[in-house]
Amino acid sequence: MDRKIIGVDLGGTTIKFAILTENGDVQQKWSIETNILDDGAHIVPDIVSSINHHLHLYQMKPEQFIGIGMGSPGTVDRDRGTVTGAYNLNWKDTQEVKKIIEQDTKIKFTIDNDANVAALGEQWKGAGENDTDVAFITLGTGVGGGIVSNGALVHGVGAAGEVGHMNVEPDGYLCTCGNRGCLETYASATGVVRVARDMAEEFSGDSQLKSRLDDGQEITAKTVFDLAKRNDLLAKMVIDRVCHYLGIACANIGNLLNPSFIVIGGGVSAAGAFLLNNIEKYFEKYAFPSVRKTTHLRLAQLGNEAGVVGAASLTLS
Amino acid sequence: MDRKIIGVDLGGTTIKFAILTENGDVQQKWSIETNILDDGAHIVPDIVSSINHHLHLYQMKPEQFIGIGMGSPGTVDRDRGTVTGAYNLNWKDTQEVKKIIEQDTKIKFTIDNDANVAALGEQWKGAGENDTDVAFITLGTGVGGGIVSNGALVHGVGAAGEVGHMNVEPDGYLCTCGNRGCLETYASATGVVRVARDMAEEFSGDSQLKSRLDDGQEITAKTVFDLAKRNDLLAKMVIDRVCHYLGIACANIGNLLNPSFIVIGGGVSAAGAFLLNNIEKYFEKYAFPSVRKTTHLRLAQLGNEAGVVGAASLTLS
Known part of the structure; x- marks a missing residue:
């Protein structure tokens, strides 16, 4: 069975989601508003529940996914999976993004900063022709x-x-x-x-x-x-x-x-x-x-x- | 038995050679003058005979070497192992460097341009601290x-x-x-x-x-x-x-x-x-x-x- 990928683009006003094939073809996409209230404390839980809700909707299981990849503003620690100082999200302190998302979705999580992620997108499937x-x-x-x-x-x-x-x-x-x-x-x-x-x-x-x-x-x-x-x-x-x-x-x-x-x-x-x-x-x-x-x-x-x-x-x- | 490497630095006035360990420690070094006469036709044969002569001198065999790496001026085709337009060597036409050196030394040959090779040297064993x-x-x-x-x-x-x-x-x-x-x-x-x-x-x-x-x-x-x-x-x-x-x-x-x-x-x-x-x-x-x-x-x-x-x-x- 073909395995799928989840892509998440975290921005200051919306969070975009997509389910893609291994070849990078977008099969489903949706988005939610970014709730930056309470020092951005709702953002990671909102991401988790939106993913879990959509997997339920499409009758998909965590095992069907290679992983979740996410682009984030702020300073990203790729190894630890944390984000620090993303001011448009009201994230002043370090956020344990990877830890929470992996724990609550049971899917492997990878993160990088938003400009790098957009570069990868264009390189892979856009003007960069892979x-x-x-x-x-x-x-x-x-x-x-x-x-x-x-x-x-x-x-x-x-x-x-x-x-x-x-x-x-x-x-x-x-x-x-x-x-x-x-x-x-x-x-x-x-x-x-x-x-x-x-x-x-x-x-x-x-x-x-x-x-x-x-x-x-x-x-x-x-x-x-x-x-x-x-x-x-x-x-x-x-x-x-x-x-x-x-x-x-x-x-x-x-x-x-x-x-x-x-x-x-x-x-x-x-x-x-x-x-x-x-x-x-x-x-x-x-x-x-x-x-x-x-x-x-x-x-x-x-x-x-x-x-x-x-x-x-x-x-x- | 530890295998060795031969490094060659081809320049317009001298050709430098070294025998190194896998860790990049120089064990032997020597150099010869670059003979750019006759459209640089002597250069590759001179490299081959200098290597073979030194292997004989040190009683070493081709099988003891991982390979020969060389830095060259001019435009280097790394895949084909050729050099074109190295004007300080009088090489106007494309030179089949890899083909001849591999054939006449029986050692695998790799080539890149001289600035890249110097960068690698400093990165590996010099100021770049690997x-x-x-x-x-x-x-x-x-x-x-x-x-x-x-x-x-x-x-x-x-x-x-x-x-x-x-x-x-x-x-x-x-x-x-x-x-x-x-x-x-x-x-x-x-x-x-x-x-x-x-x-x-x-x-x-x-x-x-x-x-x-x-x-x-x-x-x-x-x-x-x-x-x-x-x-x-x-x-x-x-x-x-x-x-x-x-x-x-x-x-x-x-x-x-x-x-x-x-x-x-x-x-x-x-x-x-x-x-x-x-x-x-x-x-x-x-x-x-x-x-x-x-x-x-x-x-x-x-x-x-x-x-x-x-x-x-x-x-x-």
């Missing part, structure tokens, strides 16, 4: 990433994949990490808006983006991309600057690791081919000639499903 | 590198480890690779001199370095480091700039891979702790806080032996 060498960058509220080399996630001493904190501008914008000029300060959703506000001050031509900002209207990264696509001069300058930094970061990832694919996902990547083409322009400029030919930039393909799929794949290694 | 995650940067005529993650060399599609071509200055110096602002253009032996000449032009204070350059005296990277150590103002400014770029590159390697150690070797690293401290200053500034605490910069320890030791280790994986 290649052994894939880098993943997610452009959202922050900028995160994950690196797969020789078919395995790179953890280093623990914090590998901090793509958002690669320096792209010495003495650039101040970052939440305390450093200056991190990629995240320019290329996250808030970073794009920051660049827009900054460049608007010096800009004196004709621009809708400029008028909206001067008007005090709320703008988002999407506003900037949409206006740039409609040839707004300032918006185009902003996107060009953001993509310049992303292009340098991708080139440096390429020069260092020469992966088959650098996959770009996250909310900001909804800007699609327009974003990708602008990044590629600078990637081509800064990548080593043989890297330019062999490392390909791609948009993520799995969207919200990358998390559960990647989480499931944790159980297979 | 850790699973080590990055290596060599500062010589050029700047090269090698990355070990999860205990294995990262090759990517083939060209991983091009640390010297990481971009550190958009629109900076033109590099031999055709791009601008590659680390190599500032931090190689010739790069340091280039920075010195450039900064001397704008410099108007009191400086021996400036006088020597204005005098038309020949200067090297060593001259610049030596003068900086003796507090020459311009020399200190040059080293500060070079180490700023090296610090950014090391920080970005750290942010991406979070290795236990980033090991700095090659001729320029003879400048020792003075070099390391100046790089660390900028590494601290640009590395992500947790990376700053867990990734340590170190000077290489094996010197010229890194090549044969790392080459030998190729036979063990």
